[in-house]
Amino acid sequence: MSESPVCRYRATVEYDGTDFLGYQIQAAGRTVQGEIEASLQKITQSFVRIDGAGRTDAGVHATGQVIAFNVAWRHSLTELHRALNATLPRDIVIRTLTTTDRDFHPRFGALSRTYRYQIINQRWPSVMQQRYAYHIERSLDVEAMNIASRYLIGSHDFASFGKPPQGENTVRRVTQAEWLVEAGNRIVFEITANAFLYRMVRNIVGTMVQVGSGQLLPDDVQQILLAKNLKLSAAPAPAHGLCLVNVTYPDST
């Protein structure tokens, strides 16, 4: 029997983060990476390591996580896609699957990441949206939150809003940061940056909610940013409101 050549694959992954300890594999506990690697092992009968674009926290969701892995697969791409979705648990689905360059790396090759943070701003929680949106009872001033958001745009030292992976600096380039009002009392924060610090979006949202409820002025966000002191940001907003929606790459990959 001839060996199939090893190819590199790139996939877009959607998951409901509720029942995961996060994206990244750990010594114990259920992780997105662990489940996908287990599916690949079941399908290919060999251990396959996957690389992911964003190491989302426990409880954080994704509609656009990007992963890559090398496997020797003798059947069609469609059959690999089908086999993966057939063996994955109900809370993970592979949305797209393609072959990719040998040197494609979803994390190191990414140009930008976009996250969405959903808030339901009404008197009582919405049963249907409670898995994916943070319920806030007091009315939020979205205009003030948008004024504050503008201070984030550009290249800044975000040390007040998150910790870097070991040894890295805390400068990040934010290209979009905006609050949108959607139907049904839903307020959504969309933020795009070249990369994010640990808990950066949740720390920003926690601070923005203080602006929206009048505990901070929009200008205070600029002062917090300039202070480069993680103690000055508000407590992080809960994980379940957050979703990694998109990762971009140079056209060539």
Place this chain on the structure above:
Amino acid sequence: MSESPVCRYRATVEYDGTDFLGYQIQAAGRTVQGEIEASLQKITQSFVRIDGAGRTDAGVHATGQVIAFNVAWRHSLTELHRALNATLPRDIVIRTLTTTDRDFHPRFGALSRTYRYQIINQRWPSVMQQRYAYHIERSLDVEAMNIASRYLIGSHDFASFGKPPQGENTVRRVTQAEWLVEAGNRIVFEITANAFLYRMVRNIVGTMVQVGSGQLLPDDVQQILLAKNLKLSAAPAPAHGLCLVNVTYPDST
């Protein structure tokens, strides 16, 4: 201690039907009615029977179920509302609560009910929407489904699409029946009638999906309707795509 007078209350209720055997209380098993009555008993220390507008099936959701009940309550309306939501399980929430007329009955007094049925029409299921939408892989012809929907509008004998409660006839008046295409490959059926037969919406949707996938022609729906034979409709679409969204009453109540 003086007794509080007994008042009648009207509430709009949202629930996630996933973990219920349906709205209506049964000899055994978890029901929406049972949970709300248990909360009222906890709060008032006496048994309170509630009346509901629609007896939704197991797995069917609601954002606009209407209920009514009589209780003697010595505190404010807001406090009753808060006490109810504080004691109800996470998958039920009281959205609005008001006092109402002594003779208000949510089922017998209703002028119309509106249901929504959600379909996700794409190659792979959406993890985030799987609790509330029926996933269909093959591409549906929404235009054909809308042509078929028009045959439903008006007063018709809907015996081909559902069974009546005991002794009732099968004529119902449908005032709206329409498929809408929403963002993210979501196709939504909205139907309003004075009242519905048992499983009527799900039987209609099951039949419409056959129209959308080319197994039936739009005209066949008219033939099925005229035949007044329940065996001719398709199998009911799954419960989890269905949601009771609105119930209307004469202005006076």
